[in-house]
Amino acid sequence: MTAPPAAPPGTTAARATLAADIGGTWTRLRTGGPGAPVERLRSPSRLNHPGRPVTELRADMVDMLCAAAPRGAAAALSFGAAIDHLTGTVYGSAPLWGAEAEPYDLGAELRRRRPDVAWSLVNDVTAALADFVVEHARHGTRRIGYLTISSGIALRVADLDSRRIPVDDRGLQGEVGHLPAMVTGAAPERTGLLCECGAPDHLASVASGPGIARVAARLGIDAGPGLPAWLPAALADGDPAARRLLELCVEPVANLLRTLWCLDPHLDLLGLGGGVVEGLGARYADELRRQLAAPASYADPGRDGAWLAERLVFCGPGAVDPLQGAERIGRWLPGIVR
Numbered sequence: 001m002t003a004p005p006a007a008p009p010g011t012t013a014a015r016a017t018l019a020a021d022i023g024g025t026w027t028r029l030r031t032g033g034p035g036a037p038v039e040r041l042r043s044p045s046r047l048n049h050p051g052r053p054v055t056e057l058r059a060d061m062v063d064m065l066c067a068a069a070p071r072g073a074a075a076a077l078s079f080g081a082a083i084d085h086l087t088g089t090v091y092g093s094a095p096l097w098g099a100e101a102e103p104y105d106l107g108a109e110l111r112r113r114r115p116d117v118a119w120s121l122v123n124d125v126t127a128a129l130a131d132f133v134v135e136h137a138r139h140g141t142r143r144i145g146y147l148t149i150s151s152g153i154a155l156r157v158a159d160l161d162s163r164r165i166p167v168d169d170r171g172l173q174g175e176v177g178h179l180p181a182m183v184t185g186a187a188p189e190r191t192g193l194l195c196e197c198g199a200p201d202h203l204a205s206v207a208s209g210p211g212i213a214r215v216a217a218r219l220g221i222d223a224g225p226g227l228p229a230w231l232p233a234a235l236a237d238g239d240p241a242a243r244r245l246l247e248l249c250v251e252p253v254a255n256l257l258r259t260l261w262c263l264d265p266h267l268d269l270l271g272l273g274g275g276v277v278e279g280l281g282a283r284y285a286d287e288l289r290r291q292l293a294a295p296a297s298y299a300d301p302g303r304d305g306a307w308l309a310e311r312l313v314f315c316g317p318g319a320v321d322p323l324q325g326a327e328r329i330g331r332w333l334p335g336i337v338r
């Protein structure tokens, strides 16, 4: 296992930097820190190059990043995949390399090719959290999290008091999209749906963007690829099928939040973002708050509007930026610990 890179001798605060936010479709790169221009390139990904072998896609990725890194730079990469935060091993990224791809130690390859650069690799949700913290943490905030609901679902929680982001023995935290969806009562429209990972009834099976489309198909909603545009308008019109769809798809997210607050009473602030939250905006926020207001049991007596307003932040488009988060991740790196 590769140890985190030590800072080269002679490092100064003025060291060159590279930040990158690598997604399935686009890679955004910035040298020169916050405020400098952002370069946007098409990612060397399976999504963009369906016929190209995964070994070549990975080599293209390494070439692209090595070409972008200034000599002796501190490079912070935000990666749209489950990743071992301590080594840079990428576990799974269907958009980048296909669902069948074996884990790949991208960090080790980058360090081999460009040993002059101090590479750090984090998941894009971790980077988003680092950005969210700067904008939203208040005096007295103890633990703070960021939940993204988009093509996938993932959560990251940081402890502000100790400045730590704990990870498990594989360097992961909060890959909740691939846990069983917590639902109450049988809803046949929502049962047995397959997740992107191939398993049925995961949280992402029903609550991610593709998950909402799966439930919509079960409900007989025939919006096709126009669903993300149809749904907000239909909700605004009070369409009963649209309301039922939102209710079914929000419920496992509400139950996830109930569980988080039950297990971690010091989770003082949680940001919610990603394409689903952004696209549905106030409709999504209102439905989630409505469900969370309902009492479940003495363990969860329901949360009123003021309580929720103190703890939930619904992030609009562009409000949280993983590229900026990558630039802000340095102060967190010593605290990403097993």
Ligand SMILES: [Zn+2]
Pocket: 177, 178, 179, 195, 196, 197, 198, 199, 202, 204
């Ligand atoms: Zn899954």
